[in-house]
Amino acid sequence: xxxxxxxxxxxxxxxxxxxxxxxxxxxxxxxxxxxxxxxxxxxxxxxxxxxxxxxxxxxxxxxxxxxxxxxxxxxxxxxxxxxxxxxxxxxxxxxxxxxxxxxxxxxxxxxxxxxxxxxxxxxxxxxxxxxxxxxxxxxxxxxxxxxxxxxxxxxxxxxxxxxxxxxxxxxxxxxxxxxxxxxxxxxxxxxxxxxxxxxxxxxxxxxxxxxxxxxxxxxxxxxxxxxxxxxxxxxxxxxxxxxxxxxxxxxxxxxxxxxxxxxxxxxxx
Numbered sequence: 001x002x003x004x005x006x007x008x009x010x011x012x013x014x015x016x017x018x019x020x021x022x023x024x025x026x027x028x029x030x031x032x033x034x035x036x037x038x039x040x041x042x043x044x045x046x047x048x049x050x051x052x053x054x055x056x057x058x059x060x061x062x063x064x065x066x067x068x069x070x071x072x073x074x075x076x077x078x079x080x081x082x083x084x085x086x087x088x089x090x091x092x093x094x095x096x097x098x099x100x101x102x103x104x105x106x107x108x109x110x111x112x113x114x115x116x117x118x119x120x121x122x123x124x125x126x127x128x129x130x131x132x133x134x135x136x137x138x139x140x141x142x143x144x145x146x147x148x149x150x151x152x153x154x155x156x157x158x159x160x161x162x163x164x165x166x167x168x169x170x171x172x173x174x175x176x177x178x179x180x181x182x183x184x185x186x187x188x189x190x191x192x193x194x195x196x197x198x199x200x201x202x203x204x205x206x207x208x209x210x211x212x213x214x215x216x217x218x219x220x221x222x223x224x225x226x227x228x229x230x231x232x233x234x235x236x237x238x239x240x241x242x243x244x245x246x247x248x249x250x251x252x253x254x255x256x257x258x259x260x261x262x263x264x265x266x267x268x269x
Contacts, residue, residue, distance in 0.1 A: 029233040033226070033252045034075055034261040037181045037242030039165060042105040047243065048135070049158035051165045056105050056174070064174045069114045071175075071268040072237060075261070080124045081226055081238035082112040089126030112239045125229040127238065129221035133214050137207035138200045147200060154193050161190060175268045181242035182263045184249070191246035219244055223251035232257065 040046070041056045056065065082089050089108070095101040096113045104110070116124050142151045168177040180186065194215060200208030222244060230236050240248060253260045 030257055030259040031230045031232055032235045032259045032261050033230065033238060034072075034077075034236070034263050034266065035238045035240060035245060035248055035252065036072070036111070036178065036263045036267075037187065037245040038107045038111065038178060038239055039169075039181060040241060041107040041110055047241075049155070049162045051162050051169070053105075053169065056110055057103055061174065065110050065114070067268050068175050068178070069111065069118055072111075072115055072263075072266050073118050075235060075237060075266050077115065077119050077121065077235050077237045079230060079234045079236040080112050080116040080119075080121055081127045081229060081236060081240075082108040082124055083128045083222075083240050083244075084108050084126040085128050085130075086126035086225070089124050093124040107239060112237075115237060125225070127222050127225040127229070127240075129218055129225065131214050131218040131221075134207065134210050138197055138211050141200050141205070141207045145200075145202070150196050150199055154196060157190065157193060161186075179264055179267050179269070182245065182267065184246075187242065187245040190243065216247065219247035220251065223248055223255075226252070227255060227258075230258075 039051050039053060041053050043050065043053055055061065084092075092101055092109070093113055093116060096109065097117055101109070101113075112124055139151055142148050165177055165180060168180050194212045197208035197211050222240070226236070226238060226248070238248070249260055252258050
């Protein structure tokens with residue numbers, strides 16, 4: 001009887017018509033994701049150390065941004081993700097397409113919305129899951145346990161990074177600064193500072209772990225929302241603060257059916 005069932009099953013498979021070539025291609029096409037790490041154009045001052053960006057609404061900067069958007073459009077994106085909450089991104093993008101959004105210096109508007117409109121994309125996906133990093137307890141622990149050198153190193157490296165970005169922005173412009181921020185070696189070096197924070201703790205008192213775990217959870221949340229928004233075969237561009245680059249790229253790279261695209265291959269020189 002089992003043999004008979006196997007013969008029937010095999011016959012059914014042979015009689016099942018194959019998918020059309022186009023459908024097979026769409027089903028097997030990877031979802032391509034380009035993550036563009038950015039500085040914060042509008043100077044919200046939310047990072048540990050912050051680059052002061054001059055007015056991106058000034059004509060010179062607007063010309064630079066237009067060149068960047070044209071260059072990124074060569075990727076032919078079908079989806080856009082940004083570092084805003086989803087409801088805020090959807091509402092603001094709808095107004096932007098209608099010409100009803102007030103002028104904004106935010107990189108989400110200047111890059112994400114502009115690229116979305118250029119590519120005739122209907123909706124921009126907000127991927128953000130905000131979280132407050134509990135950094136102060138880690139600093140207090142370092143000060144009271146003779147580990148101030150760890151905080152000093154984090155501060156020094158952060159200041160050096162901001163200084164390099166400032167030089168690039170002033171002498172070479174926005175595109176060059178974006179290329180600097182999207183260098184994976186530099187991004188990984190900065191990300192490694194979170195491993196330094198893991199040294200701040202003892203027994204059940206683990207303030208460095210709390211900071212790092214909160215940061216990782218936020219980035220996993222960003223990746224979860226990205227994966228939920230993207231469709232098979234999409235070509236998605238995500239604009240995100242450069243500090244998120246390493247973890248978000250790792251998540252995309254390790255997800256089956258996804259292919260990570262290096263933004264530096266499209267950012268203008």
